[in-house]
Amino acid sequence: MSGDRPQPDIEELPALPGRVSGDVLALAVRAAGHDGVRPLSEQTVLQARRLPETSASHETGVHLVVRDGTQGPVIGYGHVDTSDPDEPSAELVVDPDQRRRGVGGALLDHVLQRWPQVRLWSHGDLQDARTLYASRGLRVVRELWQMARPLAGEWSDLPDQVELPDGLAVRAYRVGDDDEAWLAVNARAFADHAEQGRTSLADLQDRQHEPWFDPSGFLVVEDTTEVDPDGRARMAAFHWTKVETDHPETGEVYVVGVDPDYQGRGLGTAVTLLGLQHLRAVGVQEATLYVDGDNAAAIATYQRLGFERSAVDVMYAAGDTEA
Structure with a gap:
């Protein structure tokens, strides 16, 4: 990451407000079209759809949101599943037009600092994800075949x-x-x-x-x-x-x-x-x-x-x- 690039602000939310939920889901669609693979699991998509008023005590996830500016569109998103506190899992996605600007690295560093034992999914085993995770010393611990x-x-x-x-x-x-x-x-x-x-x-x-x-x-x-x-x-x-x-x-x-x-x-x-x-x-x-x-x-x-x-x-x- 460039030392001259300002770090993006990352919001932690227990649930996504309606407009933000829509932005996140639209971001996932754009990333899927660009990469040829869906960046978020079905469970994460369902969590992203649950609005604050419908979320309940069973909610076991944290949403991470990066915007383009204070009130701009969502350009980066992460979800951490904390249902197993000893082994949380996470997924990250960055808008294709905003990549290689430090957004993915900032999200990853935030997750690793907050949840050191986290495991991170890379759907499709994409090269950009390999490069990013390797740069932080991470290794593959599980494969899920289709x-x-x-x-x-x-x-x-x-x-x-x-x-x-x-x-x-x-x-x-x-x-x-x-x-x-x-x-x-x-x-x-x-x-x-x-x-x-x-x-x-x-x-x-x-x-x-x-x-x-x-x-x-x-x-x-x-x-x-x-x-x-x-x-x-x-x-x-x-x-x-x-x-x-x-x-x-x-x-x-x-x-x-x-x-x-x-x-x-x-x-x-x-x-x-x-x-x-x-x-x-x-x-x-x-x-x-x-x-x-x-x-x-x-x-x-x-x-x-x-x-x-x-x-x-x-x-x-x-x-x-x-x-």
């Missing part, structure tokens, strides 16, 4: 029938009725996962209100041999699919989970195939998913199902942080 497979044309074969173990049946998710059961199974299935296992009811409801949400594409496998006093069968596994309304040709294996009590019975593969069949039935031509780069078992399963790596996000942290 994998893809065709659902139309050559190499798109799927089995006509998916067999479930005896006593198990598949149905569509019931909003409201299934929420608590799903949260419990999700927490058990992803107990060791850095983000997914901490999904809250507010997080779930945020997604249920998104335009892409479709309960018919949220498949639940239940154990019809184990029914509670209210007549509800136990949830054993699920496959939540996602199709963006503005990109209906691409669908996502959004979340696949199996209750630990039902693991080892082939349910992961079966429920994944059920979701892929649903995606193809609604006209999706390509399916994508995200998986940690060190999850060899999951990667091998997805490769057997025809998925190949198509992109990668990386996470950086200080050099003495354990991966």
